[in-house]
Amino acid sequence: MSAATALLAEDEPILRERLATMLARAWxxxxxxxxxxxxxxxxxxxxxxxxxxxxxxxxxxGLNGIEAARAIGSRAAIVFVTAFDKYAVEAFARGAIDYLLKPVEEERLAETVQRLQARLAGGSAAPSLEDTLERLAARLGQPAAPRLRWIRASVGDTVRLIPVDQVAYLKADHKYTLVVWQGGEGVIRTSIKELSDQLDPEHFARIHRSAIVNLAQVASFVHGNDAGEIQLHGRPERLPVSRSFVHLFQRM
Known part of the structure; x- marks a missing residue:
């Protein structure tokens, strides 16, 4: 039986190489x-x-992933790799296209590989993508939601209004999220996932399932075996960076 074959399309070389490495392990x-x-x-x-x-x-x-998928059509099984849930969930809910959210995680990739293997082993043709791609293209053209500029955090009995550019990091803490900024720390009820969707990805990055850091506050990154940790400007604590997010700091 001949090996299954795949094409990877990603404009960031580090992310492309990382996905290739993960696929070599998973499949x-x-x-x-x-x-x-x-x-x-x-x-x-x-x-x-x-x-x-x-x-x-x-x-x-040039051509985005949706336009490329339209050109490929049903001649291959399509897997979108995206940082945006709203595109991926729409496609996946219809069952036409599988997806991986950035940063790609081993467990999620394993699930995708199992589905692809089952489809190829069964010899089933890829489903028609036209309707799904039309919906995704329409969503892709929608203006981006406004980015979060202020965070209202509880500090004891007081509510503080903190500009997001002063935030050092945010960390999940049971039912709450801890907000640490230049002048102190407080808590909010918004989840890390919701905050990740609202914060500007040019300035804030997930470094762990339970933490987001302001990239402007990062002083250094220390590589570990498979992961690492970051040191912030003017703060004593070191924040762990999980394996799934190490690629964000590879060039430091």
Whole structure:
């Protein structure tokens, strides 16, 4: 039986290499026959190699992942790789396209691999994507939601209004989220996941399932075996960075 084949399309080299490494562990029998840096190259390489699976980043220069998927159609199993839940959940709910959320986690990738293997083993054709891709394209064209600029945090019996650019980090703490800023710390009821969706990804990053850090507050990153930790400017604590998020600091 010949090996299953795949195309990876991701414009960030570090993320592309990381996904390739994770796939090698999760699916040793998969042969990655091509890697694309943008949507147009993804379509060209697909036509050249005709892989059975295409992993497509939603946001790529030139043709985006949705446009590339439209060009590929039902000739391959499509897996979107995205940082945006609203696109991924819409596709997955329809059962037409699988998805991986960035940063890709081993457990979630294993589930996707199992579904892909079952589909390929059964010889079933990929479902029609046209309707789903139309909905995703429409959503992709919607203006982005406004970013969070202030956080209302409880400090004892007082409610403080904190500008987000003063926040050092946020950390899940049971039913609450701890907000640590330049002048102190407080708690809010908003979850880490909700905050991650509302904060500007250019300035804030998840470093763990339960923590978000202001990148401007990061003084240094220390590599560990598989993960690491960061030191913040003017603060004694070190914050652990889990394996899934280490790629954010690879260039430090």
């Amino acid at each position: 040793p029998g998969l042969e990655i026959v091509a890697q694309a840096r943008h949507g147009r190259e993804a379509v060209e390489l697909f036509e050249q190699h005709q892989p059975q699976v295409a992993f497509l980043d939603v946001h790529m220069p």
